[in-house]
Amino acid sequence: MQPPLAGLWTPSATPFHADGSINTGRLIEHCKSLLADGSTGLAILGTTSEANSLTVGERRLIIDACADAGIAPERLIPGTGATALEDAVALTRHAGELGCAGVLLLPPFYYKKVSDDGLFAFVAQLIERVGAKVPRVLLYHIPPIAVVGWSIDLVGRLIEAFPGVVAGMKDSAGDFDHVVEMIETFPGFAVFPGAERHLLQGMQAGAVGCISASANVNARGIADLIRHWREPDAARRQDHANAIRNAVESRGLIPSIKAVLAARYGDEGWQAVRPPLTALNADTRRELLADPAITELLETVPA
């Protein structure tokens, strides 16, 4: 029995060794810390994880490293999207065989202005080829980065064609109206806003939780907001989460998150990103760590 798709699923950042290879030891330490801090589960291999800067073999390695470290597969929603259908099939099948809670599926993002029919065919062939053990599929809608997105019409077709399989969405369109439209158009569809900025409003509107990059540094705050959104101090919790979000987003989201994690875990190596991303320069890093929201965070949430 799979758990409901709800709560905070953190897209864990990926630490690298000095030679550029994945530091699975640091990764597992971080993943366990995120769970201890209140993450319902881990949306490993997302945009924040630099998943598209990893080979398919490395992506598989990360899924296996989590499972091997004793993280229950029901707590994992790996990103398995790829421009090549066969790669998406291989990763999705692997996640399904392990028993993961679901997968987060980017549309194939190389060609632009592709038709809904072409995207439908991609998902249909994926589900068919993965076969009996296909996990629940959450559509990953992030047009600011992938450019290609899942249209409302296409989402409706997919839910109708694959009931119980196409089960939700991470909505990173950056447009709260779109979150509300998804929730209202598709009752029972698990809609996760892709950031916490309007999370309280989102929960009020019927969102099931959140999948947000900045949960890497503020899992506790965001998880608390999801858990206590009906309580009187929810607006204060939202403001507090937004202050932390602003501090990392305004300076480059992924490198800033990694700079905070470097400080939190006391490991400079955490700052490394793979190209084409670049680590924060020393000045920006200093500013970031001196931001009151981050200073407070590092004092109150030690490793």
Add this chain to the structure above:
Amino acid sequence: MQPPLAGLWTPSATPFHADGSINTGRLIEHCKSLLADGSTGLAILGTTSEANSLTVGERRLIIDACADAGIAPERLIPGTGATALEDAVALTRHAGELGCAGVLLLPPFYYKKVSDDGLFAFVAQLIERVGAKVPRVLLYHIPPIAVVGWSIDLVGRLIEAFPGVVAGMKDSAGDFDHVVEMIETFPGFAVFPGAERHLLQGMQAGAVGCISASANVNARGIADLIRHWREPDAARRQDHANAIRNAVESRGLIPSIKAVLAARYGDEGWQAVRPPLTALNADTRRELLADPAITELLETVPA
């Protein structure tokens, strides 16, 4: 001794079997036909080849299939770009070890608004990690699809840092002024317009040739235009090439090219594309094949 980077390099379309796997027999037949029709060489694994819809293993298979079929590596410029540096390294190294004329390098195209420093680091690490046998690198500039592009400033930095390695560009910006700017800014840099629409003007301005999708159906016409651009009837050749280009481009470039190849080779299987692309519907295909430019082409350039 590598041949000069010049002439017509055709980005061969990729035929698939009914089960979706690559039809290497049909591919080799097509590649040899393109060379017989006047292509200087083959820019295999480009956008038209659906390279990003193939796994890294399949991309390697296509390079090897060409070499195994007796196509000289000096006639191959494979596309080796990828969002994951390690994949680009593996493919570029393989091309270098085989002795390919060069590689065509997409920028890592998942993250958007990345810095020139990040893209520089991607190329620098690629060249360093491939090592001694690094082939010449042609930058593949196609912002309408990849969104991420190679800025003029970055191209200058790369040429300066890697003289003789960063050797040229396929410019598919779709902006003739940009082609001229590249030629004028970087003397000795091999600039290939990414389509033949302004090829005559491009040759007059100093372009070295062309790398164009529609050469899959009109290699002879485009090769002749490149060879005879100084002659009085060059404008007529340009108009003729444009008529063919218009016929395929206006109906969806890649599926239209494959529909023409299906007719040319008498093999319906040639129409298959991988999702998210879709094959032409029957009506559009009929219109395309009834277009005077295509009718004439199929009569005068039999398989």
